[in-house]
Amino acid sequence: MENRLYARLALFVAVIVGAGLCASAAMAQDKSDRPGKAASSGESYPARPIRLIVPFGPGGGSDYVGRLVGQKLTEQMGQTVVVDNRPGAASLVGTEIAARAAPDGYTLCLCDVGFTINPAYYRKTSYDPIKGFDPVMVVAETPYIMVVNPGLPYVSSIKDFIATAKAQPGKINLGSAGSGSGTHFSGELFKQRAGVNLVHVPYKSAGLSSADVASGQIQASMSTAPAAMPLVKAGRLKILVSCGAKRSALMPDVPTFAEAGVSGVVMTNWYSVMSVGGTPKPVLKRLHDELARAVAAPDMRERLAKAALEPAPNTPDQFRKLIADELQRWKNVMKDAGIKPE
Structure with a gap:
């Protein structure tokens, strides 16, 4: 009888201790999931x-x-x-x-x-x-830029490009990094201000659109300098014009749209x-x-x-x-x- 009483008491103590350990572990886990004082203060970040x-x-x-x-x-x-x-x-x-x-x-x-x-x-x-x-x-x-395939006959200047686009409405493709992207909007600004009809071709990045210009899949694309520069330096792309308010000190040979008489195409x-x-x-x-x-x-x-x-x-x-x-x-x-x- 006495042994049975001790056994029950031992079991009761074990249950209580186990429950306490579980609760402590749960509390510790809960605290670890929250931003602690050190984390929220930036000390340990x-x-x-x-x-x-x-x-x-x-x-x-x-x-x-x-x-x-x-x-x-x-x-x-x-x-x-x-x-x-x-x-x-x-x-x-x-x-x-x-x-x-x-x-x-x-x-x-x-x-x-x-x-x-x-x-x-x-x-x-x-x-x-x-x-x-x-x-x-x-x-x-960086200002947005327009890149073209240097092998095309009408890319000596942006004025030459615009004249050709007006003579061939809907025949020239203009790539972008995707519908709704900055390259898309800069292209729309250009089309609106210059009065040209170009076909928008969206890609998933400016790198992809620039690569397709270099390979001749499309004639031109609005792009960014980081995406285009490797191909420009390799002679496979030409930067025709910049959307800057003035010439960039890092691209001093690239004219702005304003220099070509196209106002309002300023986009950085x-x-x-x-x-x-x-x-x-x-x-x-x-x-x-x-x-x-x-x-x-x-x-x-x-x-x-x-x-x-x-x-x-x-x-x-x-x-x-x-x-x-x-x-x-x-x-x-x-x-x-x-x-x-x-």
Whole structure:
């Protein structure tokens, strides 16, 4: 009888102890899943690899800048920054993937001007460009350019190209990095201002469209300098004109549309890093400080210059204002150009 009583007592104690251990483990797990004090203060950030989503395919300007940023942050922060290319719908696919991530600083998005075009171009997006993301910093900028196959007989100048396009309406193709992209909109601005009828051919990146121009699949494409420069240097592409307000110091031989008598075709692409909306402020500050340090580095500036990219660091507040201004600008451009939302 006594032995049976002791056995029951031992079993009761074991159950209580086991329950206590389970509860402690559950509490520990729950705490590990939440941003701790150190994480939210930025003290331990980053404690694991960071994913940098590039919402375009390999070979374009965004991919080029994304890989530069990823490499530099990896060196500086001691954690690997993994570049994750997620192309589709002129950056909409990758941007929406980033918007669904946890706001902890471990998912970043390499956004270009298309980030502010998409909300105007698409009837519905699953993210709010103002509340859904926290702007960190613009890294670099460059004017959009038009590239042509140098073997064509009408590419001695942009004036020559325009004259041929007017004489052959609907016969010349103009590529872009996708419908709704900055390259698409710069092409629409050109067509509208110059009064030419060109056939828009969308691709998944400026790198792909530029490659098809070089191979003769299409005659011309709006592009970005990072995507086009390797083919330009190889003699397979020619930069015909720039969308800059003035000639770029990094492309001094490339004229602007204004020089050719086509006004109003001024469009610069910027490449930036954003975090998911709601990221702790100390983490955002750490990211901004590291990006500013990266852009100031001589080797980073040298690699940007090789792709005709100019450093354009700014503060989060300046970046936030840029986004608001650009959102309104592209709504106006769509209205003036008669582009209907998709």
